[in-house]
Amino acid sequence: MEDIQIKELVEVIAKALAEYPDKVSVREISGQQISVIELRAAKDDLGKIIGKEGRNAHALRTLLNAAATKLHKRAVLEILE
Numbered sequence: 001m002e003d004i005q006i007k008e009l010v011e012v013i014a015k016a017l018a019e020y021p022d023k024v025s026v027r028e029i030s031g032q033q034i035s036v037i038e039l040r041a042a043k044d045d046l047g048k049i050i051g052k053e054g055r056n057a058h059a060l061r062t063l064l065n066a067a068a069t070k071l072h073k074r075a076v077l078e079i080l081e
Contacts, residue, residue, distance in 0.1 A: 006067050006075055010037050013060055018045040034074045037064065043081065050079060 007028045015021035023042040028035055041049055050057045061077050068075035 006035060006064065006071070006073075007037060009067055010039060010060065010064060010077065013063070014039055014041060014049055017048050017056060018042070019048065020045055034076065035068065037075060037077045038080055039077060040080050046079070046081065 007026050011024065011026040014024045014026065018024050018041055020042040023045070025040045027038045027040075029038070030036075039049070048056070049060075051059075057077075057079060064075050064077050
């Protein structure tokens with residue numbers, strides 16, 4: 001249940017930033033102490049999700065790490081094309 005919350009957090013934020021939210025997909029690869037969150041979006045939306053100089057991506061990773069820390073885990077966000 002806790003892992004689903006982290007995945008949903010990334011998905012909601014990415015869909016809010018995207019022009020084509022139906023093409024946003026988030027997949028989680030979960031281990032004992034670390035989770036890898038894979039974010040895929042339409043090619044046109046990658047720039048919006050990453051943001052100018054990577055600011056949106058950095059903010060998204062900060063929120064992800066804060067949520068994961070609360071669950072005593074570590075999370076890594078991979079933005080894939």
